[in-house]
Amino acid sequence: MNNLNYGIIGNCQSAALISEKGSIDWCCLPIFDSASVFAKLLDDKKGGSLSFKLTDDYRISQEYLWQTNILSTTYDNGVDAFQVIDFMPRYQQKDGSYYTPPDIIRFIRLLKGKPQFSIQYDPRLEYGSSKVFTTIEEEYIYSQTKDGKYDSLFLYSDLNYEDIVNQKTITLTSNAYLLVSYHEKLSQQSIDRCYLKFQRTKTYWMDWSEKTTSYPIYQNEIIRSALTLKVLSYEKSGAVLAAATTSLPETIGEVRNWDYRFCWIRDASMVIKVIADLGHPLSARKFLQFVIDTIPDKDEKIQIMYGINGERDLTESFLDHLDGYKNSKPVRIGNAAYIQKQNDIYGILMEVIYRQFVEFETTLENREELWTIIKGITKIVEEH
Structure with a gap:
């Protein structure tokens, strides 16, 4: 199947597919077999996605963080550069249970310069079968269906909500985050909270990989395959x-x-x-x-x-x-x-x-x- 080059992130409750250009083109929430909230993979116009729009001079590279199911996409035009770290939180809590919310976190890390981009946030709930209405609330961007089956989605960020919804050019001057959640958050979201979830999720996957049997050859390929099966x-x-x-x-x-x-x-x-x-x-x-x-x-x-x-x-x-x-x-x-x-x-x-x-x-x-x-x-x- 030509051009089908996607990375996968997930937390053993659901998963998302991310294109080689960093576009979230497939995700079902709150669990694997729920209706999709992004399905551009199956329809460029009606499926919906979450992506970054940049000028053509940016070179895009992508890799998984070592021994994890966390995907990193780097955008670099030589002068300006930033990195998007994508993951779905998964880590053990004090009571032994696992924190696995129906969330996608995009941690945006400034690498150099003052990169510019616009965010194309286009959720299409219920497999894109219903019209979606998006409004800006005090703490989040709220998307909901009003015809057909009711569904909704929340987007939290420290970037300007008007700029996100209207796809205006954003100049990145510091680290930032996007958090897509199926549920409304009861606690206030922040970049520090997202960074902590990132570190805890990274530690979980690295610990899991460390427990995997080692082999003298093809170890990296074995770990990557095992991580995919686990997710x-x-x-x-x-x-x-x-x-x-x-x-x-x-x-x-x-x-x-x-x-x-x-x-x-x-x-x-x-x-x-x-x-x-x-x-x-x-x-x-x-x-x-x-x-x-x-x-x-x-x-x-x-x-x-x-x-x-x-x-x-x-x-x-x-x-x-x-x-x-x-x-x-x-x-x-x-x-x-x-x-x-x-x-x-x-x-x-x-x-x-x-x-x-x-x-x-x-x-x-x-x-x-x-x-x-x-x-x-x-x-x-x-x-x-």
Whole structure:
């Protein structure tokens, strides 16, 4: 697929795709399979995005911060330069829980000179299906739908709100921030607060990477792959997504474009096996708890895939108002493949369960529940 060059940020609740020019072109909030708030990826005009508009003399470079899921985009014209650090907060709190709000933070760091740019903030809620009204309030920029399904989005910043909304030229004279949030914040936002979230999130990802098994070759590539797999795991349920996107075509202009924001039992089991082998057995335990929670009855047949909260009915529908990636229609939500059979799901799932019994600690209750699932799988295999 040509020109599909995106970085991913996320916090195991949702994710966002950022183009090589620093435009947020895809994000669903508050969770992975929610309706999109930015979907330029699927329609240049109606999808919506958050980007920086600059003169053509700026050279743009991009990289992940070392061993993290934090993306850095640098804009430099030789005299003026600034860096945009993009992340979704994720870090452990004092009570042991993880802080993972449905937020995107863009920390704008002045590097040299007095760079100028305008901000193109164009949220299109509910997959761009409803008209969005944006107003400037005292503490934030507020966007909401007023026709169709109600939805809303908040933008906090220390830059001038009038300049942002009207896409006026901004001269950067110090560090700044943009914070896109699905929820209204109860505490006052500031650049210091955003910087603290950045440092805590960076520490979390670096600690996670440090616990990953080291190999003598290709270590950087292994870590990057592992970080991507981790960011596609859904904290709340333990599900593992096939992808954070929908409707990216297998071939440009054709109709084989599916919604992959679901948990395929076979594929997720393969991912979990790899993650566990890399030194993260907790991910295996969470995934198996998802399996237990999703398949509670002894006589229930295992579907090949489920929603990330265990949904069984994934009926497919079309978003006809969107043109699709490079005009590759239709844009789909849901996935009709959930009714298909896939007999190879059982072997890899059994291997993950076996390793849970043999290598990893489990509670007695979980062991009995897993044993019931094993017996159910055995019965299904015998019948075939």
